[in-house]
Amino acid sequence: MWAELLPVGRSAASGGYRRFAWTTADAECRAWFREQAERRGLAYEVDRNGNQWAWLGDPQAGDAVVTGSHLDSVPDGGAFDGPLGVVSAFAALDELRSRGVEFTRPLAIVNFGDEEGARFGVACVGSRLAAGVLTRDQAYALRDADGARLPDAMERAGHDPAAIGTDHERLGRIGAFVELHVEQGRFLTERQPVGVASAIWPHGRWRFDFHGEANHAGTTRVEDRRDPMLTYATTVLAARKKARLAGALATFGKVAVEPNGTNAIASLVRGWLDSRAADEATLERVVEEIRQAAADRGGRDGVRVELTRESYTPVVDFDGPLRDRLARTLGGVPVLPTGAGHDAGILASAVPTAMLFVRNPTGISHSPAEHAEAADCLAGVTALADVLEDLACQG
Template identity: 80%
Template sequence: MWKDLLPIGRDARSGGYRRFAWTGADADCRAWFRTQAEARGLEYEVDRNGNQWAWLGDPKAGDAVVTGSHLDSVPDGGAFDGPLGVVSSFAAVDELRARGAGPSRPLAIVNFGDEEGARFGLACVGSRLAAGQLTADRAAELRDADGISLPQAMERAGYDPEAIGPDPERLARIGAFVELHVEQGRALDLSGDPVGVASAIWPHGRWRFDFHGEANHAGTTRLEDRRDPMLTYANTVLAARKKARLAGALATFGKVAVEPNGVNAIPSLVRGWLDSRAADEQTLAAVVEEIERAATERGGRDGVEVRVTRESFTPVVEFEHALRDTAAGLLSAEGRAIPVLPTGAGHDAGILSASVPTAMLFVRNPTGVSHSPAEHAAEDDCLAGVLALADVLEGLACR
């Protein structure tokens, strides 16, 4: 399975993946998912929001145990973020069958669409729509860099954009959701464990900073006469790093757009996107407020107007303790408890946690690198993740 999926959407120059929502690479990933489902005799379906499902048992029976993740990527992302969870889900079903473990509850594998938000700027679109955390009207406003709206992209890919929206009936039939994911950090590497259980997801969000200055000639405008938004932006990037470090939080400007974007032109507008995360919501709010204050103060000196727009926000997610503890108990060997650790990365499991009991398993990442072609997990650790997921699924669905 891994070898079949590996070439899809891979960029020959960077070695990373560009599997963006509702593109050709995404369609190939979806075709791969359907092939895997049908090869196992699982009942395949696509929900109203474009999420793919493969069912073992009656989808309408209720109290289902669901596992899975996503197949899309960030720009030039790694091979493991998302796909490891989907591949491992199919492998775990194979393992359960090899054990002769017959589910007493419906069991499903899901591929949530557009988890990374690389094309339309909002993460976890498929799960947000299903959970009612993203309205159809707001989804219709999402556009990619070419001005193509989410509904237009879905329609071009052969899906009905008129159907998107909350799916409470489907969520009500799910008794538990367990997502396996490569760890995006080095906690397991440092502890020496191949697999861990998630305790919580840090609150996080995305803010757009618009720095409005005045376009002018780079070769004729005196420094004293300039209203250069690039200076304000650059100072804000440095301020974000400092404020986050002092608070024990994280802050990153990872995307920027410049107008008119000419080598010999002072910009009229610099637009930067801030990603910030912290262990608690109060700290996160304080850090973003301090970054905004630093930007505004510097903008006043540079003659630059600063506008800040919050584009998304996800509060802290405490995975349901009962399910989390059950998963940890099923995986803890005699005399050694499995690590239970928090993460700063968002996931579909975090979105669904408000509607469905959710849990997460992490597979060791020896370097901690993620969202990069260098992302990696050893084969032995991936196989350990499959067996761990099978153990949890068996404990939840087969007893």
């Protein structure tokens, strides 16, 4: 399975992956998922929001145990973030069948659409729509860098965008959701190959618009310039300092410049901030301090600063009884929080959810250098199979 999926959407230039929502690479990933489901005799379906499901047992029976993750990627992302959870889900089902277990609850494997938000700027679109965290109107307003609307992209890919929206009926089928994911840090490096998640830090994305004045780079006097690039650069440095002092994280990882000419002073710089913290109060304070630093510098540069919150996810504490059950089943493995967002975190508001992490020896993620050893991946499959057996085969 891993070998079949590995070449899809891979960039020859970077070695990373560009599996963006509703593109050709995404379609290939989705075709792979359907083929895996049909190979195993599972009932395949696509929900109203474009999420893919593979069912063992009656989907209408309720109290189902669901596992899976996502197949899309960030720009030039790694091979493991998302796909490891989907591949491991199918592999765990194969393992359970080899054990000859008897399923007492329905089991489903899911591929959530557009988890990374690389194309339309909002993470976890598929699970957010299903849980009602993202409204239909909000989804319809999303555009990619080329101006293409999300519903138009979905329609071109063969999905009916008129149907998207909250999916209480399907979520009502789920009794528990367990997502396996490569660890995006180094907590497990010197410990065990598998851990259980305790919580997800609150996090969000904010767009800073720095409005200056376009002018000639070679003739405009320094005192006559309204250069938004200066304000932007100062804000990037301020974000690092404010976050460090608060024990939080703040990253400007995306920027767009107009008119984007080498010999021109920019008229507009847009920078996207990703910020995360252990609690919501700290996160709000850090973002406000960054905004204030931007406004102060903008005042000196003659630059107007606007701030727009594009997405936000509050702190997620995973279901305590389910989390503890997983830890017991796996013999007391490490329990750890994470600063990364996941579909499991979105669904936590609607159904009991939990997560397993597989050790990442370097801690690098969202990069072609992302890695997990084969032995650790296999340990993850065994752990997921043990958890699913406990949940779906014994009541």
